[in-house]
Amino acid sequence: MSSSWWSAIADSATSWSFRSGAERDPDRLAYRRSVIGIGLRVAVVSAALVIAIVLLVVGYVLWQLTPGQLHETPGPTDVHITLDTVDLSIAVLGVGGLAIALAGIAAWVIARRAVLPIAEAARMQRTFVADASHELRTPLTVLHARVQRLRMMTPADDARRAVVDELQGDTRVLIDIVNDLLDAAAGSEATGGVADLDVALITLERDMSVLAAERQVHLTVGRAEPGRAGPVLAVSETQLRRCLVALTDNAIGHTRPDGNVSVRVRADGPSVTIRVGDDGPGITGIAPTRVFDRFAHGTPTATAGAAGTRTGYGIGLALVRDIAVRAGGDVTVERTGSDGTVFALRLPVVQPDGPGHEREDR
Numbered sequence: 001m002s003s004s005w006w007s008a009i010a011d012s013a014t015s016w017s018f019r020s021g022a023e024r025d026p027d028r029l030a031y032r033r034s035v036i037g038i039g040l041r042v043a044v045v046s047a048a049l050v051i052a053i054v055l056l057v058v059g060y061v062l063w064q065l066t067p068g069q070l071h072e073t074p075g076p077t078d079v080h081i082t083l084d085t086v087d088l089s090i091a092v093l094g095v096g097g098l099a100i101a102l103a104g105i106a107a108w109v110i111a112r113r114a115v116l117p118i119a120e121a122a123r124m125q126r127t128f129v130a131d132a133s134h135e136l137r138t139p140l141t142v143l144h145a146r147v148q149r150l151r152m153m154t155p156a157d158d159a160r161r162a163v164v165d166e167l168q169g170d171t172r173v174l175i176d177i178v179n180d181l182l183d184a185a186a187g188s189e190a191t192g193g194v195a196d197l198d199v200a201l202i203t204l205e206r207d208m209s210v211l212a213a214e215r216q217v218h219l220t221v222g223r224a225e226p227g228r229a230g231p232v233l234a235v236s237e238t239q240l241r242r243c244l245v246a247l248t249d250n251a252i253g254h255t256r257p258d259g260n261v262s263v264r265v266r267a268d269g270p271s272v273t274i275r276v277g278d279d280g281p282g283i284t285g286i287a288p289t290r291v292f293d294r295f296a297h298g299t300p301t302a303t304a305g306a307a308g309t310r311t312g313y314g315i316g317l318a319l320v321r322d323i324a325v326r327a328g329g330d331v332t333v334e335r336t337g338s339d340g341t342v343f344a345l346r347l348p349v350v351q352p353d354g355p356g357h358e359r360e361d362r
Contacts, residue, residue, distance in 0.1 A: 046103030193236030
C-alpha cells in the first residue's frame, strides 16, 4: 500500500476520532494521526500473519480430508480424531478475528504511550512560546508608545515623518504578532478579525521585494484585477501577513540567484488558495509532509552569491500551519522536485465574490 493511501486512511480515521467536531489544534491532529497510523500498520501486519496461519490450518485440514487420508487404516500407536469441518472453520475464523482485534487494540495503546514524550515536548514548546511572548508584550507596548510620541513631535512636512509612520506601523504589527503567538500557545481558535487579501498582497510585494532584490531573486505577486474587490479572509491582518511572509521568505531563501518566486491566488468557492512557488532544488532530506513539524529541517540548499547557505530554525512553516488550521484552512506541499516547490495555503472566505465573478490563477 502506497504512502498516499496510508495518509488518506490515517486522515479519515483521525477526522472520525474527533467526534465533537472539527479539531483546530494542529498538534493534537498530528499526535492522533501518529497514533492511528502506527495502530493501523501494526493491525495490518498482525492481520496478515493471522490470515496466513488460518490459511495454513485450513489447508492442512483440507489435506487431511483427502480420500486417501480418510480411508487410511490407523496404526496401533495412532490416535484417530474426528473433526467437524464447519465447526473447525468457525473456530479458526473466530480465533483469527479475535487475534486481529486484540493486536489492533494493543498497537493503539502502545502507540499512545510512544507519542507521550512527543506530546510533552510540544507542551513545553508552547509554554516557552507563551512565556517569551508574554515577556515581550510590555517592552513592545512601551516602544510603541514612544514611537507615537515621536510621531507627534515630528511635523507633517518633515522628511522623516514617513519613516516614523512606517516605524509606528511596524511596532503595531509586532504587538499583534506577540498577541497571536499567545493565542496559539493557548490553543485558541482563530476568532475575530478579517483581512483583505489584495491589501495583504500589495504589502507583501512591497516588503519582500527588498529581500528578493538582496538575494537576486525575481518576485512576482499576483492579485485582483483593478476595479474588482478582492476577497476578505477569515483571519486577522496580522495572521495573513505572517503566513504570506513566512511562505514567501522560505521560497526566496531556497531559490538560487536569478531564480523566480511567484505568489498566485485562486478562489475555490468558500475558500481561497494562495500558491507560493519557486524554481529551487526542491525539498530534500525530509519528507514533504514533515516540513510543517516544529524544528524540522531538510538538507540545507547551497545558494551562490550573497545569499550564502540557506538555513532556518524549522518554525516558520509550523506557525503557518498553526494559523491555517486554527482558521479552518490548511497548508500543504502541492508539488516539489528538482524544478521547484509549490506550497498551497487554503483559507476560508468571509465575503465571497459577487455572482459571476471568478478568479483564476494569476
